[in-house]
Amino acid sequence: xxxxxxxxxxxxxxxxxxxxxxxxxxxxxxxxxxxxxxxxxxxxxxxxxxxxxxxxxxxxxxxxxxxxxxxxxxxxxxxxxxxxxxxxxxxxxxxxxxxxxxxxxxxxxxxxxxxxxxxxxxxxxxxxxxxxxxxxxxxxxxxxxxxxxxxxxxxxxxxxxxxxxxxxxxxxxxxxxxxxxxxxxxxxxxxxxxxxxxxxxxxxxxxxxxxxxxxxxxxxxxxxxxxxxxxxxxxxxxxxxxxxxxxxxxxxxxxxxxxxxxxxxxxxxxx
Ligand code: UTP
Numbered sequence: 001x002x003x004x005x006x007x008x009x010x011x012x013x014x015x016x017x018x019x020x021x022x023x024x025x026x027x028x029x030x031x032x033x034x035x036x037x038x039x040x041x042x043x044x045x046x047x048x049x050x051x052x053x054x055x056x057x058x059x060x061x062x063x064x065x066x067x068x069x070x071x072x073x074x075x076x077x078x079x080x081x082x083x084x085x086x087x088x089x090x091x092x093x094x095x096x097x098x099x100x101x102x103x104x105x106x107x108x109x110x111x112x113x114x115x116x117x118x119x120x121x122x123x124x125x126x127x128x129x130x131x132x133x134x135x136x137x138x139x140x141x142x143x144x145x146x147x148x149x150x151x152x153x154x155x156x157x158x159x160x161x162x163x164x165x166x167x168x169x170x171x172x173x174x175x176x177x178x179x180x181x182x183x184x185x186x187x188x189x190x191x192x193x194x195x196x197x198x199x200x201x202x203x204x205x206x207x208x209x210x211x212x213x214x215x216x217x218x219x220x221x222x223x224x225x226x227x228x229x230x231x232x233x234x235x236x237x238x239x240x241x242x243x244x245x246x247x248x249x250x251x252x253x254x255x256x257x258x259x260x261x262x263x264x265x266x267x268x269x270x271x
Contacts, residue, residue, distance in 0.1 A: 003123045003190055004051055006044045006105040007098075009091035010037060011057040011082035016239050025060045027109045029243060032251045035066065036237055037109045044107060045075045047119035052077040053098045055091045087209025093199040101193050106212075108187030112246055114233030118188050121162055121228045126190040129226055132219050135188035136165070136227040137234065141176070147184035148213040149174050150220070150227065158228070167225040170217040172205070183229060185213065195219065 014026035027037040041052055052070070056063040056079050063079065070077040082094045092106060103126055105119065113119075118135050125133040136150060151169035158164050169180060189212075198215035205211050219225040235246035252258045 001102050003103050003105055003126060004049060005053060005099055005102065006049045006051070006107055007053050007055060007092055007095040008037065008040055008044075008107055008109050009055045009082075009088055010063050010109055011055050011060070011085055011091050011094075012088075013085050017243075025056075025063050026238075028062055028066060029237075031112065031237070031243075031247050032254075032257070036112060036243075037063075037066070038070070039112045040107050040109045041070060041075065041077065043113055043116045043119055044105065045072070046116035047105075047123060049105060049119075050075055053095050054079045055082050055094050056080075057082055057085065085209075087204070087211055089199050089202060089210035089212040089215055092212055093196060093210075096196045099193065099196075103190060103192050106187075106189040106191060110236070110238035111187035112235040112237055112250075113188070117161075118186075118228060118230045118232045121158065121230070122188060122190045125158075125164055125226060125228055130192075131224055131226050132192050132195060132216070133190045134167070134216065134225065134227045135186045136183045136229045137186045137231070138182050138229060139184050141179060141182050144179040144182060144184055145173055145176055147186075148172050148216070149179050149181065150183050150185065151180040152183065152227075155229075161231050163229050165227050165229055166223070167220045167227050168223065170213055170220045170225070172211055172213040172217075183227075185216070185227075186230075186234060192224070194224075 010027040014021035017026050028035040054067050067077045067079050080098050082091045122133045149171045150167045152165040153168045154166045156164050198218045202214040236242040237246050251261050
């Protein structure tokens with residue numbers, strides 16, 4: 001079945017952006033002049049997605065307001081609610097009825113990609129295998145403990161910048177001594193609808209949140225998880241410094257404002 005739907009979880013508290021997130025949700029903070037979530041909607045549309053379901057919170061009404069004007073001829077945007085911020089896994093399960101019995105993408109709006117290539121490759125890998133497919137990136141071993149970490153079973157190059165892998169183990173934020181590889185999960189996924197059954201069985205982690213990674217670990221145990229290792233440009237906009245870097249780099253790459261920003265930066269640093 002074709003992947004036509006994406007779930008974008010946007011019901012988190014955004015505590016790392018306080019005080020800004022007292023009034024403006026993290027997902028609407030601008031990358032120069034465009035809310036972060038719009039980059040993700042555009043990436044999804046470029047990958048052929050037709051239906052965007054944003055999981056939001058009743059305490060973030062501006063997300064619903066933004067969604068109400070975000071549909072286009074190519075994509076229909078709607079919202080569902082997560083009543084309390086019980087974690088990413090719980091947020092995804094709130095979209096169960098809206099998604100229905102079909103494969104769907106998940107895209108985290110606090111990770112912005114340089115283009116839609118990874119999303120397209122994940123959809124193509126799902127089309128070939130019928131198996132849940134997740135985005136992966138190689139990082140220095142010192143950074144593995146900040147992410148979900150995977151052990152892989154086989155690897156096939158699919159392009160100069162991507163390889164497809166089978167995943168046989170997933171560990172959430174391992175201690176350095178327990179890391180199983182230098183490959184980590186990044187915020188792009190294509191999931192089969194049985195992940196909702198797994199999400200319904202997992203227990204909360206020590207911080208009380210239901211982790212999507214725990215459901216992915218169950219899929220890996222059943223040999224039902226594959227991935228694309230990609231060297232795509234990725235901005236982690238979940239922290240203020242990450243957002244600032246994304247704003248500067250993305251603005252520098254734009255034809256309308258890039259040259260002006262570039263000459264201002266040169267002037268500033270040559271003083
Ligand atoms: P994060 O953990 O990065 O977002 O979740 P957060 O919880 O808002 O951030 P901090 O730690 O308080 O600063 C990744 C994505 O999942 C969503 C967030 O909105 C974000 O887009 N999320 C997270 C939910 O929708 N619900 C949750 O319960 C948790």
